[in-house]
Amino acid sequence: MSRNNLSKNNLFKKISFFINFTLLCSILCSCGATINKAPELDKKTIQYLALIPPSSLEGVSRERAEYINELIRYELESKGYIVLSNDIVSNFCSDSSCSNRKNLKELYNIDEIAMLNLESTSSNDFLLGYYNSISGKFSLEKLNGEVLYSASNTYRDSGGLILQSGQVIQAIINQSKNGDKDSMDKVNYKFITSLLKELPNVKKGIANTNNNKLFITDLKITPYNKTVTKICIAGNPSQSAWLVNEKNNTAELKEINSGQYCGAYRLEGTWSLTNKLKVELRSPFGDLTHLEVNKK
Amino acid sequence: MKNIQLLILFTLIPFVSCSGTFKHTLDFSPNEPLRVAVLPFKHIDSDGKIIEDDGSLLVDNVSLISSEVKNSPVALSRKIVLAELKKTSLDIISPVLIDIDLPHRNLAFPDGKFNLEKIFSVPAKTYCEDFLDCDAVLFGTVKKWDRSYYGLQSNNEVEIELSLISAKTNKILFQATANDSEGHGLSKGPTGYASVILEPLKGLDSELIEDLARRTIAKMLEPLRSKESKTKDTTPPPAIFAVSHDAINGEIIKGSPLTVLAFADSDKTASFTIGNYVRNVPMIETKAGHYIGEFWPLPEEKFEAQSITITLKDSNNRITKLVVDSGPVSLK
Structure with a gap:
């Protein structure tokens, strides 16, 4: 075999090895949210619900927690749910467990409550790379505590020269973007979207105001x-x-x-x-x- | 060989550089707490005709390369705008309340789909005075939402226009147009033969164009963020040093006010709440750091054992609360 043919064969072998390795890594690393849905959720006609704000977590400022709460609200509203006003919920529920939730039915005709339990969050920037993560669990429950939908996930975002092989310039660009003070917004947004992605949309024409x-x-x-x-x-x-x-x-x-x-x-x-x-x-x-x- | 390499390099330079263009006009104070309705967005083609595009490509069905597209470009853009407007002083009407009402105003087809031509032709004044009770309306147009593949390079491009129109004067209070793009592949410095092939494909991931849209919209709406909110993370939150009330043994006497005092950071907005009974009773700063508020009970009112909480808010809308530890109060 000529030298050219040998080097071409070696090149193809290397390419196929890298492709297989990358695909294998993608399979192993493609972890999404763990979602559980009650069978009756698809048949139920939920439109009005109350969103309990997330309980406080060390390392998460009140403003950040409020922002995450608003992201959940907008995600629910984009699916057609009408969400009880924040003012009323914070006045009604003294803590995240909302022990007097049964009165919500009587006062506001609410049948279900939604809540997010934040478990951990981290933000690490080590100059040649960055790693941000947030984890938690979202649930939609009846007033008696029966869970209709629950989703838990850890969303991770990493990049930079060390953690993002494949594109040198893109890695540098991502590293500089991570230095932006709003960089956690993207992580929060993706995290919330991943938790609610399987929540069914409200059926059109159910109710109107x-x-x-x-x-x-x-x-x-x-x-x-x-x-x-x-x-x-x-x-x-x-x-x-x-x-x-x-x-x-x-x-x-x-x-x-x-x-x-x-x-x-x-x-x-x-x-x-x-x-x-x-x-x-x-x-x-x-x-x-x-x-x-x-x-x- | 060197000449070919140089030629490729110079051809790809436009893809490497930051090619976004952002323009805006602002004709009102972003601190003004206008109540704003964000209407459904429209997506138009190069001729200005409204199109329906769910933004998906065949590659979105390949889970290792891309994610399934859950929202159309217009739905996603509107959702991102709503989330970003949270960082401004604007009071945003819940979109679901708008969407439920539009069909009842003959702004949707019989199947429930929005009639975007009509929606965009109705003046802001009509929306705000007739059924939404708002001060301004935000119209959004997606002009471009493209994912293109060129073998060794892929490119994502978004172009969006937002216009905030006053209901009173029909004037444009704020308008922003942005066009941004992002390439993946040869232009971003691939590190090996595999990445030369893989990175352009990975660049078609629907999440990347969503990220691009999110960054573009965040930058477009930056002028609406009040100056204070841009610095909020660097200054300490408001502090309350001491609080008290004058209800002896926790009893409020009808015909007399409950007086609440607070000593706190000066030049803030203070109010107090009586349990679940009444919220936001205003307090006035009589001299620097000294706040006084009065709750005057009406003859019909009564409540039992409610604690009093003082709330202090600064110009960045950061809030500090403190419960008065003199005990709960009752009005019999």
Whole structure:
């Protein structure tokens, strides 16, 4: 055999060895989320649910935990689920176990709750490489604790010259991108997407919110005493009502009778009636309507 | 041989360099907490005609190379925009509330699919005044979503336009257009013969174009992030030093207010909450670091054993809470 033919044969052998080795590594390393679905999940018509915020985890700031919670919310909403407002959940559930969850049915007609349990997170940058990971478990449960859907995963992102063989320039680019303060956003996003990917979409045409259109039918501002003003609005019952100032700070108006919401406040500074104030009526699911108290 | 190598190198330089273009105009203060509706996005071809493209390729069925495409380019882009807008001061309407309402406004076909031509022709004022109760509407257009394979090189390219329109004035408050691309293969310095063949194929992984879209959209929306939110990680969160209330034995007397005091970092926004009963009772900073708030009970109100929690918020929207340890209060 000529020298050229021998070197060509060696080249093909090397190529096929590397291809087989890489494929084998891909098979071994292609671990995705572990997902369990109850058979009744596909038949169930869930649309409204409450999302319990993740319990705190050392090394995860509150802002990061809130961001992850919002990612879950958006992922659920993109699948058609209507999620109970964060304000209501945090007020209702004192901790991540939400021991009084059964009252959610009575108050907000919620049948299922979703929650994420973060287990660990790490971010390591060693100049010639980086390794970020996050792990946790997502579950969708009935109010009695029966699990309809659960998914657990550890999402890993690595790169750089040491950990990303195959492309030198791409490895350097990835290393520099990992130095960006928002680099964990990608890891969080992929992690959440992997957990919820098998959760079925809401079937179209199940329910609509038109029947629950919000209205404010009346607004009354009266002196309560020499220094305090009483503000009352009338609207749909069993919602939440708020006085809102220009800085978007809110003060609650309590439902003292069905559909009547009132509060008595010393209206000074940014809450003065000479500033731009409005009243809002909000549904537990994010719908709202508003009325300006004093057009500036 | 050397000449051929040089020729290949110079041909591939455009693929190597950062080829993204980002343009934006901003005509409002990003600190303004506008309530914004993010409508379903549209995907258009080079002639401006709306197309339906789920963004998938044959290679997405090969699990070792790519992942199955779960979302179309428009659905994915909209989802990424919503997640990124969380970092701004804008108050975003839940997209599911929008999507449920559109068919009832004759903005969808009988099968439930959105009528994007109509959706994009309705003015922002109509959306906000008639049914969404918002201050502005965000329209999004995907102009390019391409994955191309050239043997020893593959290329991903996305082009997206976002426009935020005021409902009151119909003015463009913010507009951003971005085009970015990313190559894989010969241009990125393969380390061996196997990587010359494999890397272009791996470059077609649907996750990579999703990553590219996510980075592109994050960069497009950066001008909307308030100055403070860009520095939030470097400054300490707000601190509360001392709190108290004046309810003797935890009893609030009708006709008199419950007064709550806090000594904390100055120039913040303070409020207090009475258990699950009432939220966000405003507190006013009477002098630097000294906050006072009053809850005036109405004749119809009553509650038992509710603890009082002070909340202090800074300009970066970071919150510190402290429970008043004088004990719970009741109103009988």
